[in-house]
Amino acid sequence: xxxxxxxxxxxxxxEQAKSYYQSIEPEILEMARKKSDGILYKLKRNxxxxxxxxxxxxxxxxxxxxxxxxxxxxxxxxxIVTILSLIPAYKFxxxxxxxxxxxxxxxxxxxxxxxxxxxxxxxxxxxxVLPIFFMVGLIMGFTGAGGGIxxxxxWKIVIPTILISILAIIVLRWLTFKFHMFHLYEKPVNELxxxxxxxxxxxx
Amino acid sequence: MKLDFKKIVxxxxxxxxxxxxxxxxxxxxxxxxxxxILIQLWQSFERFxxxxxxxxxxxxxxxxxxxxxxxxxxxxxxxxxxxxxxxxIAGGSGVGExxxxxxxxxxxxxxxxxxxxxxxxxxxxxxxxEEKKYDEIAEIIGITVSHVGVKLMRIKKQLFQLLKEQGYxxx
Numbered sequence: 001x002x003x004x005x006x007x008x009x010x011x012x013x014x015e016q017a018k019s020y021y022q023s024i025e026p027e028i029l030e031m032a033r034k035k036s037d038g039i040l041y042k043l044k045r046n047x048x049x050x051x052x053x054x055x056x057x058x059x060x061x062x063x064x065x066x067x068x069x070x071x072x073x074x075x076x077x078x079x080i081v082t083i084l085s086l087i088p089a090y091k092f093x094x095x096x097x098x099x100x101x102x103x104x105x106x107x108x109x110x111x112x113x114x115x116x117x118x119x120x121x122x123x124x125x126x127x128x129v130l131p132i133f134f135m136v137g138l139i140m141g142f143t144g145a146g147g148g149i150x151x152x153x154x155w156k157i158v159i160p161t162i163l164i165s166i167l168a169i170i171v172l173r174w175l176t177f178k179f180h181m182f183h184l185y186e187k188p189v190n191e192l193x194x195x196x197x198x199x200x201x202x203x204x
Numbered sequence: 205m206k207l208d209f210k211k212i213v214x215x216x217x218x219x220x221x222x223x224x225x226x227x228x229x230x231x232x233x234x235x236x237x238x239x240x241i242l243i244q245l246w247q248s249f250e251r252f253x254x255x256x257x258x259x260x261x262x263x264x265x266x267x268x269x270x271x272x273x274x275x276x277x278x279x280x281x282x283x284x285x286x287x288x289x290x291x292x293i294a295g296g297s298g299v300g301e302x303x304x305x306x307x308x309x310x311x312x313x314x315x316x317x318x319x320x321x322x323x324x325x326x327x328x329x330x331x332x333x334e335e336k337k338y339d340e341i342a343e344i345i346g347i348t349v350s351h352v353g354v355k356l357m358r359i360k361k362q363l364f365q366l367l368k369e370q371g372y373x374x375x
Contacts, residue, residue: 006314006363010222010333013311017221020238021214028213029206031239032246039272101248103346104327107268188274195271198324199347203354 039188047089054082077136112192119185130169209249216262226318226326227270237273244269263344267327317366325359
């Protein structure tokens with residue numbers, strides 16, 4: 001089992017490559033122009049989806065709550081949330097083009113950096129956005145049921161409300177990170193880190 | 205641009221096939237990866253200014269894509285293995301069916317063993333099997349020439365061991 005023997009066998013698979021290529025050749029350009037399923041592109045689509053959901057919520061709230069007494073509070077909150085999700089989507093598109101391509105190590109390093117930065121930023125964004133959403137929802141629900149802001153601030157109501165809210169936010173954040181964020185960011189970030197370490201590991 | 209791209213893929217389609225096969229074991233994943241490599245090549249084609257050889261650029265983009273490729277989650281469990289019968293080797297004159305069968309078996313076994321190596325090791329060994337010199341492998345991967353040498357020695361040993369275990373000598 002000589003080395004040239006393996007290289008010869010490897011070369012022989014050129015015939016298989018040719019045979020496969022012939023079977024798809026008429027669609028090559030069509031295939032090349034399809035939507036990428038690469039990890040960073042999936043992430044970009046995800047960020048765009050987040051922004052779209054934010055905008056859809058705008059339309060929904062404007063339509064149903066325009067005469068609500070706290071309409072502007074809610075509209076303002078949604079506006080901030082939408083901006084918070086639009087900026088990362090825009091910035092991410094720029095970063096995507098800036099991933100270095102001069103060699104495999106540099107590209108993997110670039111991918112890892114983009115993903116781990118996004119993971120960190122998303123965690124911070126969620127830490128800010130979730131409580132805001134929760135508070136607004138609470139105020140809307142309470143006032144919608146006929147209560148006033150003053151009543152909501154009474155200690156008998158405010159303390160259990162805060163405790164339940166904190167618990168709900170922790171559970172929601174945990175669930176989001178455990179499932180959605182893990183597959184989207186953490187798993188690939190860990191895999192890329194491992195790959196990079198293996199590539200750069202000095203062997204004796 | 206379309207024509208130039210097509211010409212390049214016509215000429216170097218072997219690289220795409222071999223890399224896609226080295227990083228997948230199932231038909232559907234192979235097709236997905238092959239297509240993803242095509243998409244990435246198309247997207248970076250515009251930015252390719254000829255600063256390196258075309259083949260080096262193709263290896264680089266294809267390997268980046270393969271190394272970061274993620275199987276579709278819904279298919280993570282399993283589907284059909286790659287069917288060698290779909291990509292037949294032509295018999296040619298004087299070549300018997302038995303010989304073609306033996307060849308296909310050997311190719312299949314080689315891919316199977318390459319697939320058992322770690323992702324980063326696969327990148328290095330497949331460049332070596334493509335008869336790339338150490339300095340070219342170092343340029344594509346982004347490590348030093350001496351590092352390539354050391355790694356390659358270990359990977360080759362591992363690959364030979366795997367081939368032995370999988371019954372290469374008996375074919």
